[in-house]
Amino acid sequence: MSLSIGIVGLPNVGKSTLFNALTRAQNAVAANYPFSTIESNHAVVPLPDERLTRLQGWVGVERAIPARVDFVDVAGLVKGAHKGEGLGNRFLGHIRHADAIAHVVRCFDDDNVVHVNEAPRPADDIAVINTELALADLQQLERRLEKLQREVKGDRRLQGQLDMARQVEAFVGEGAPLREFDGRDDPAFVELDSEMRFLTAKPVIYVANVDEDGLQYGNDYLTAAREIAAAEGALVLTVCAGLEQELAILGDEERAEYLSMYGLSGSSLDRLIAESYRLLGLISYLTYNENETRAWTIGRGWTAPQAAGVVHTDMERGFIRAEVAPFAVFEQYQDRGAIRAAGLLQVEGRDYVVQDGDVILFRFNV
Numbered sequence: 001m002s003l004s005i006g007i008v009g010l011p012n013v014g015k016s017t018l019f020n021a022l023t024r025a026q027n028a029v030a031a032n033y034p035f036s037t038i039e040s041n042h043a044v045v046p047l048p049d050e051r052l053t054r055l056q057g058w059v060g061v062e063r064a065i066p067a068r069v070d071f072v073d074v075a076g077l078v079k080g081a082h083k084g085e086g087l088g089n090r091f092l093g094h095i096r097h098a099d100a101i102a103h104v105v106r107c108f109d110d111d112n113v114v115h116v117n118e119a120p121r122p123a124d125d126i127a128v129i130n131t132e133l134a135l136a137d138l139q140q141l142e143r144r145l146e147k148l149q150r151e152v153k154g155d156r157r158l159q160g161q162l163d164m165a166r167q168v169e170a171f172v173g174e175g176a177p178l179r180e181f182d183g184r185d186d187p188a189f190v191e192l193d194s195e196m197r198f199l200t201a202k203p204v205i206y207v208a209n210v211d212e213d214g215l216q217y218g219n220d221y222l223t224a225a226r227e228i229a230a231a232e233g234a235l236v237l238t239v240c241a242g243l244e245q246e247l248a249i250l251g252d253e254e255r256a257e258y259l260s261m262y263g264l265s266g267s268s269l270d271r272l273i274a275e276s277y278r279l280l281g282l283i284s285y286l287t288y289n290e291n292e293t294r295a296w297t298i299g300r301g302w303t304a305p306q307a308a309g310v311v312h313t314d315m316e317r318g319f320i321r322a323e324v325a326p327f328a329v330f331e332q333y334q335d336r337g338a339i340r341a342a343g344l345l346q347v348e349g350r351d352y353v354v355q356d357g358d359v360i361l362f363r364f365n366v
Contacts, residue, residue, distance in 0.1 A: 006095030
């Protein structure tokens with residue numbers, strides 16, 4: 001299981017620069033003209049987790065394998081994208097399978113960087129993207145409705161899904177994103193969304209891309225973006241994508257110096273990944289053997305057998321027990337044998353709910 005984030009925004013807002021910074025490489029074309037990204041860019045990025053490297057040091061193994069985050073950067077969307085305007089519509093399918101959306105909003109002035117609407121206007125820019133995502137959902141939903149209306153005549157069991165599709169169409173048609181739809185927990189909606197992968201149902205984080213002055217002092221664009229996000233109950237992360245791209249190629253000491261200059265305790269990109277995890281209700285647990293330590297991504301509230309199944313389905317089927325050390329306990333003793341001797345090793349059964357940072361050894365039989 002891994003987290004997948006789709007990066008969207010207008011052309012030339014800094015999406016590809018952000019993507020390059022996230023991937024610590026010059027993978028995506030970044031240029032000062034619209035549609036410089038003409039193919040979707042995919043990258044797998046390690047989830048920063050200091051606990052994993054500390055565990056590696058304690059148990060003395062060669063490798064630490066972090067949980068991963070998949071990022072997809074698509075061409076900038078423009079007004080009319082759902083009808084094929086620009087290039088972004090070609091790639092909306094790539095982000096339908098993303099778990100969350102990072103919506104990049106330009107919050108800086110630069111005469112050398114073209115803006116498709118002459119100048120940044122966060123409220124209008126955000127509205128364009130949100131409208132295009134909604135229209136793309138409606139376009140797909142219309143086709144599904146036509147099919148359901150035909151099929152329900154021969155199978156009345158589909159009536160519930162047809163009724164739900166009509167509710168969803170009406171809701172999105174009023175201009176509201178499906179993440180605000182009250183019926184999201186209805187089994188009929190869950191089934192429909194699993195098939196349609198609605199774009200407006202996905203959690204969103206607004207990424208306000210500022211220049212270096214904006215990073216330190218803020219600006220009116222950033223204020224406007226925050227007001228819009230607050231009205232939606234969404235999060236805004238302030239990022240200087242250009243600076244982050246420069247930081248990505250520096251060594252640890254130089255990076256720390258630069259961050260200190262701007263009064264930052266860490267990379268904004270690490271926070272983007274961490275907040276995406278929180279938004280989606282994801283956590284990580286840790287395992288180790290004689291060769292490696294490893295972090296595994298699961299949903300909050302998952303039981304021990306479910307967590308074991310992420311490693312291998314045989315482990316879930318043949319689950320016997322889980323030997324668990326909370327990370328704080330492992331930090332104190334730094335050895336499973338010592339934890340067992342101290343009587344602090346938890347032997348848990350099928351109903352145990354895994355906690356973030358648990359160090360686990362699964363016992364199973366196949």
